[in-house]
Amino acid sequence: MFDVSDGLTQERRGPRPGGVDTRAALLDAAREVFVEHGYEGATMRAIAARADVDAAMVNHWFGSKEGLFAEAVIDVPFDLDGLVGRLLDGDVGRLGERIVRTFLTNCDTAGGGVFAALLRSGAGHTQANHHLHDFMITNILAPVLRAVGVDQPDFRAMLVATQVVGIAVVRYVARFDQFAATDIDRIVTAVAPTVQRYITGDIA
């Protein structure tokens, strides 16, 4: 249960109808605003306005922009083990295809979502860069590459990351017209062989 202050007036204790929903609405609004403006450009005021909530309530619940960023963007529940398992489940020769398709399908559903927020926030925000690295390399690509048992797993993971991150920037952040509207199958067909070569091919 959460305390719900009604803003600048004296804080009232105890759960109130809609409290959890309001909190969830704030987290959604925060994620949207961080996606659109990045960490530095996002303001508590803009986030509160997006959720139609008094700005004081945002401070009450999350304490600071940093805290809100952590909860809205970084701590998004994510079934990492499940994801790594699904990527590894199948022919290694088609792992590149599974990575590209899984990434695009997840991101398209969320309009780029958390990933775009991390990329945009990476600007002046070292922590966002660490989380982007942890998310992509440490938690997903490095374990997958190690499980496959290739040489240079870390460098290969890094190469895969460059291609996947580049797609995300062009499609969700910079939103180059033609590429943002291209359907997933066409991108997978074109890009999967790249990622496959970075995983199992000759990279010298």
Place this chain on the structure above:
Amino acid sequence: MFDVSDGLTQERRGPRPGGVDTRAALLDAAREVFVEHGYEGATMRAIAARADVDAAMVNHWFGSKEGLFAEAVIDVPFDLDGLVGRLLDGDVGRLGERIVRTFLTNCDTAGGGVFAALLRSGAGHTQANHHLHDFMITNILAPVLRAVGVDQPDFRAMLVATQVVGIAVVRYVARFDQFAATDIDRIVTAVAPTVQRYITGDIA
């Protein structure tokens, strides 16, 4: 010649020693701050402090952050025709390698420079995204691909952009440790075949 106000005091007319240098120093400082913090995170105050110049002088010369961004990041003189010509000069089968090497060499020299500033500023700043698109696709990749005479030149240009942008983000913006320190030759060897396939290969 430029007018040089000494800040908050009454403006004095007429050129003063060091005026041009101070202006150039301000543009350099602006570029650095935009690279580090992106458009939204950069402040006129921070830029003035970096150049060791009174903030009022920044307003005096550039009018607004938008004006300063345009002059420091967008209007950087760049020999586009020369670049396109050099990329096209040589075996088409090695065009991918020339693109990756040229891009990395230019960006490494400038620590990611203008390109990183555009990427970082793309966040909440539509104009930066337009300029990133114009810079990469309209001015460089699309003309090069058209000159080569391949099918689907626009989609191929977009694919090349995803790979090149991804390298820039991982190397200069997010600065993933291992990849930021990797030498250019190693990256070219690994990535050039990708870009080559996007240009002349089967992308279906």
